[in-house]
Amino acid sequence: MPELPEVEIAARNLRAWTAGRRIARVEAQPGTARIFRPSRPAAFARALEGARFAAVGRRGKQLLLALERDGEPVGLLAHLGMTGKWLRRTADDPAPRFSRARLVLDDGTVLHFSDLRLFGRLRVVPGARFDEVPEVAALGPDPLAAGIDPAALGEALRRSRLPVKVRLLDQGVVAGVGNIYASEALFRARIDPRRRGPSLSPAEVRRLAGTVLEAMREGIARQESPEITYVEEGGENPFLVYAREGERCPRCRRGTIRRIVQAQRSTFFCPRCQR
DNA sequence: ACCCGTGTTCGCTG
DNA sequence: TCAGCGAACACGGG
Numbered sequence: 637m638p639e640l641p642e643v644e645i646a647a648r649n650l651r652a653w654t655a656g657r658r659i660a661r662v663e664a665q666p667g668t669a670r671i672f673r674p675s676r677p678a679a680f681a682r683a684l685e686g687a688r689f690a691a692v693g694r695r696g697k698q699l700l701l702a703l704e705r706d707g708e709p710v711g712l713l714a715h716l717g718m719t720g721k722w723l724r725r726t727a728d729d730p731a732p733r734f735s736r737a738r739l740v741l742d743d744g745t746v747l748h749f750s751d752l753r754l755f756g757r758l759r760v761v762p763g764a765r766f767d768e769v770p771e772v773a774a775l776g777p778d779p780l781a782a783g784i785d786p787a788a789l790g791e792a793l794r795r796s797r798l799p800v801k802v803r804l805l806d807q808g809v810v811a812g813v814g815n816i817y818a819s820e821a822l823f824r825a826r827i828d829p830r831r832r833g834p835s836l837s838p839a840e841v842r843r844l845a846g847t848v849l850e851a852m853r854e855g856i857a858r859q860e861s862p863e864i865t866y867v868e869e870g871g872e873n874p875f876l877v878y879a880r881e882g883e884r885c886p887r888c889r890r891g892t893i894r895r896i897v898q899a900q901r902s903t904f905f906c907p908r909c910q911r
Numbered sequence: 912a913c914c915c916g917t918g919t920t921c922g923c924t925g
Numbered sequence: 926t927c928a929g930c931g932a933a934c935a936c937g938g939g
């Protein structure tokens with residue numbers, strides 16, 4: 637699921653599901669303490685129970701849920717990790733298979749934090765002071781909120797000699813880019829993922845700033861149109877190069893998509909048109 | 912059994 | 926001192 641587009645969809649869903657609602661009860665699945673902060677289930681629940689939702693925000697892949705109780709702000713910071721998702725059920729529905737936490741709302745709905753691999757995180761943020769949380773403070777500009785300033789991107793890419801694909805995964809460079817969209821953006825910009833960051837020309841940096849945003853906007857549009865079903869697992873691969881090793885390049889029609897490993901992650905690209 | 916996976920952190924090393 | 930690397934986290938699917 638989760639790179640910026642998926643998290644943006646999650647934020648929109650949560651906004652609709654929580655508007656005006658209060659958290660009646662919080663339940664943590666036994667044996668999943670590593671997800672929670674504070675990790676003691678009772679303390680985690682106590683911090684949130686009775687609070688009313690005020691706003692749902694997103695920065696990069698971080699979901700920022702702002703609540704209020706007795707005039708006191710309290711925040712819930714949620715990260716989906718690799719397999720996290722928020723699901724809405726009614727009180728009588730059985731819990732989804734990998735439900736790790738449940739927010740029972742005052743309208744009888746239940747928001748489940750489902751996460752197979754337990755890489756997700758749910759963190760109480762006292763006073764809803766999200767900016768003081770290190771993982772939030774370290775984030776670079778969010779493409780959707782602030783756009784990507786080519787000059788700033790160029791500056792960030794010049795700060796390290798790592799391959800540009802690896803640099804894009806650093807959340808301090810552009811917040812929200814993950815392994816899929818890094819490959820997709822570089823393909824669209826016709827830049828070889830193995831190039832060192834400082835080697836990119838200003839024109840290439842400009843192209844890349846544009847394609848990161850473009851790829852993410854398309855990802856969001858794809859997921860918000862319910863009639864398009866190929867996003868569902870088991871459906872057709874909606875990406876241009878990601879997970880298309882061995883296929884013909886959709887742009888030049890002559891190159892063959894290659895898979896390489898960079899920083900322990902798969903990268904997909906067309907060696908013929910990405911230079 | 913083995914490899915792979917939309918993410919991030921931590922400890923070691925040169 | 927610190928950038929960069931690889932292991933680790935956890936669990937299912939092919």
